[in-house]
Amino acid sequence: MTAESHVLSGVVAIVTGGARGLGAAFARHIVTNGGRVVIADLLDAEGKLLAGELGPSAAYTHLDVTDPEQWASAVTFTHAEFGTLTGLVNNAGVATGQFIEHEPVDHLRSVLEVNLVGVFNGMQAVIAPMRAAGGGSIVNISSAAGLFGLALTAGYGASKWGVRGLTKIAAVELGTDRIRVNSVHPGMTYTPMTAQVGIQTGEGNYPNTPMGRVGVPEEIAGAVGYLLSDAAAYVTGAEIAVDGGWTAGPTVKYVMGQ
Numbered sequence: 001m002t003a004e005s006h007v008l009s010g011v012v013a014i015v016t017g018g019a020r021g022l023g024a025a026f027a028r029h030i031v032t033n034g035g036r037v038v039i040a041d042l043l044d045a046e047g048k049l050l051a052g053e054l055g056p057s058a059a060y061t062h063l064d065v066t067d068p069e070q071w072a073s074a075v076t077f078t079h080a081e082f083g084t085l086t087g088l089v090n091n092a093g094v095a096t097g098q099f100i101e102h103e104p105v106d107h108l109r110s111v112l113e114v115n116l117v118g119v120f121n122g123m124q125a126v127i128a129p130m131r132a133a134g135g136g137s138i139v140n141i142s143s144a145a146g147l148f149g150l151a152l153t154a155g156y157g158a159s160k161w162g163v164r165g166l167t168k169i170a171a172v173e174l175g176t177d178r179i180r181v182n183s184v185h186p187g188m189t190y191t192p193m194t195a196q197v198g199i200q201t202g203e204g205n206y207p208n209t210p211m212g213r214v215g216v217p218e219e220i221a222g223a224v225g226y227l228l229s230d231a232a233a234y235v236t237g238a239e240i241a242v243d244g245g246w247t248a249g250p251t252v253k254y255v256m257g258q
Contacts, residue, residue, distance in 0.1 A: 005032055006034040007231065008030055010035070010086065013036075029225045031057045068124070075129055084129075086133050087137050095156050112155060130177070137227055140166070141186070142167070146162075147185055167239070168237050175236055183239045184220065187241070
């Protein structure tokens with residue numbers, strides 16, 4: 001390891017939805033930079049494989065984020081494996097894609113249950129152990145869709161706006177406990193989920209963004225790692241867009257009518 005790769009030394013974090021996609025990138029980033037991680041997911045085979053790949057600084061546990069009892073078990077497991085808990089990355093989520101008038105209410109509820117209630121459950125589960133550890137960092141993965149109105153995302157967009165607000169409330173409540181709470185808002189990013197709908201990497205493949213391309217998971221991981229680190233010791237209640245400029249405004253080509 002290089003000197004820079006020790007920036008997360010002392011961090012022990014749970015990453016939900018950590019078996020693949022963004023979550024796997026977050027887990028790798030934590031371990032590569034000197035931290036330890038518990039990969040928490042419903043995808044047991046993939047999660048165990050990743051934990052084995054990352055070595056003794058990683059472990060896997062099964063977790064349904066909608067179940068508070070499973071959260072309690074995940075916290076107990078983390079303490080058993082690594083002796084403490086100082087970080088949480090609430091990443092697990094599901095997507096939706098229908099106009100509001102066609103969105104079945106049961107489906108909307110199911111999306112909110114995972115994306116918003118799951119984040120609430122996670123924060124609630126880690127407050128006491130983080131307080132006992134002298135503080136910690138919670139990073140909630142929202143979305144660019146939690147910063148502006150995006151069509152066809154009724155349940156998803158609503159949940160990500162909710163995560164944004166819940167983050168700020170928690171930051172205010174937990175500041176004196178030295179528990180920092182921030183949200184990260186990825187733009188369109190290449191993952192197994194987005195690949196299924198035809199998203200491709202490379203320059204020019206996403207002209208909606210000023211940078212003209214989609215992100216890759218490692219680029220989102222850098223922001224998450226920063227928020228988990230001591231470099232962000234005075235950062236709480238913040239929202240960091242990692243979106244290639246998507247939420248900054250329309251592209252020059254759009255403005256010029258090209």
